[in-house]
Amino acid sequence: FYVRASYKESKLEARLSLLQSAVDEYNKAKNEFAAKATEEEMKLLRFQRRLDEEKGEALLGLSLHDTLHALLSANYHKQAEQLYRDFRVPDKRYWWLKLTALAEKEDWEELEKF
């Protein structure tokens, strides 16, 4: 059943519907973890699409971690905060992320604040 997940190569719309069927299959197979992970991936994809359209960033297809990194380095702190809460990223990892992202672009002011 998980083979279905590997179909995700196609276009976004098709991809979302394929992922949805993967969720169904995972639920049938009682693989809760995989079902939930797939749902989250769909949520992330939708979020990325919205941001791509609004801000013209190229986020689609990145992992959550990389998305956060990209947002932080592009000064979209509010959006990053939102993702961080929505996906319940562990604090520790989020701090690390924020630190590296800000240090990389040498934004010491923002770093001071936090």
Added chain:
Amino acid sequence: MSAHLSYGRVNLNILREAARKDLREFLDKCAGSKAIVWDEHLTGPFGLIAQYSLLKEHEVEKMFTLKGGRLPPADVKNIIFFVRPKLELMDIIADNVISEDKMHSPRDFHILFVPRRSMLCEQRLKEQGVLGSFINIDEYILDLIPYDGDLLSMESEGAFRECYLENDQTSLYHTAKGLMTLQALYGTIPQIFGKGECARHVANMMLRMKREFAGSQTQILPVFDSLLLLDRNVDLLTPLATQLTYEGLIDEVYGITNGYVKLPPEKFAAQKKQGEASKDLPTEPKKMQLNSAEELYAEIRDKNFNGVGAALSKKAKIISAAFEERHNAKTVGEIKQFVSQLPHMQAARSSLANHTSIAELIKDITTSEAFFDNLTVEQEFMTGVDTDKVNTYIEDCIAQKDPLIKILRLVSMQSVCNNGLKQKVFDYYRKEILQTYGYEHLLTLNNLEKTGLLKLQTSTRNNYPTIRKTLKLWMEDANEQNPNDISYVYSGYAPLSIRLAQVLARPGWRSIEEVLKMLPGPHFEERQQLPAGLHKKRQQGENRTTLVFFLGGVTYAEIAALRFLSQMEDGGTEYIVATTKLINGAGEAEIILFSQQ
């Protein structure tokens, strides 16, 4: 060139010669000039059998790598494809042949399947309409390739994946065939021991093949006293741990393929200027062959890395002392003797320089904080510290997005040492990995679960501590300089697989029946009848020879441990190692990582 193969207890050069003879026979079948088109996975292993010069003697003029489209132009009569029997490759070949046919002068096409021809592949060629173009379709039986005086490998890339992930037993069949070839050359092996599902299969196939050839008994005095077949999944822990022998570390850091290692050139630049002509630019990686033909390397390869420095400096002193001798040489005779030793001494000196450079490179890595932290965590897991909790070091590594392989290796190790992870820990790791490295790794994690590297704890009992205690897998006082136990190869951890071999030799598996039952797969013992009159009369004090076959790969550190056992004075057993592939933990995880469709 191949002298190092014949030093050992068993003369593996016989095997190599047999392989070369077959190759020559095939090449002579295709008269006239030839070009060989290689499956890229085969060039490395073939290099160990036959050098280019041998091929040249048989009118091979050009060599290409197999790829789609047209063949590069070559003015030859015959085109020979050397390929593994894989369907994807057949399509490429058909493509080659068709475009070549359209072009010009008629050519003779041949195919050589390694190690065996396959009906499916021929069928595919037929469907593509090119089967008729081939004059010769033949197979070249190359299963076990001699790597060193005591080491054979099939170098089949996918064996671990095929056996444990895809349930494909083709490679087991090749293994059994390879062992039959070996028995044809070195005599029937009277005793077969094994542990694991795949081992059982191989043994069954061997016994069946033996019955089929019942009439044609070989009249050769057996060289091997026993064969031990071990499944890799009996001991998944060992390859996950970082190897700490010299050779093992070279493999971990730079990767050894087909006995060669590629090293960054910076360290070797200076020495090239005065030495050989500067043919290749120093920007190219330096390629070095590593085997026991090099005296110094044979000496230090299996040492714990912490003992290598001392060995190198001792060697340096010996060599400079030898050079000093020239001042003492007074008579013409003495000088002559000194001069005659010069080439040997110079070779020793340059090999010393090379290995000092390599050791320096590796030292930079082993003394780094990251390496040390990683090792500390590994050792905690192996001694059973906090294996049931989320490990903070792993957490930090994920947060910093360290290479995924490193993470998977550590998480798998924790899982193996804890007989599976608790639901909460398991889900936490999985979620972290997916969020950081991307959702597509859901499939990677799935594969790890299938192979048993990663699993959910199902029963509350954890067998690992029992196994560890019974087999003495952890030795507190591992002596790295002058080892007295195999645990030195991992600075404390004694590889489970090798312990099994050790216990089998003395006092026998019956003493650890309990533990064997905890490890996956059946364990068994078979005997093969020897023809009358071939029973070996053992001289007093003569050692037994055991062939240990690792199904699914073996690490350099494990080989080192077996060599150590061979050299032990009271060991009584000498070991020859055979495997489907030489591996390390990174390689193993990588195979699974990239095996998604």
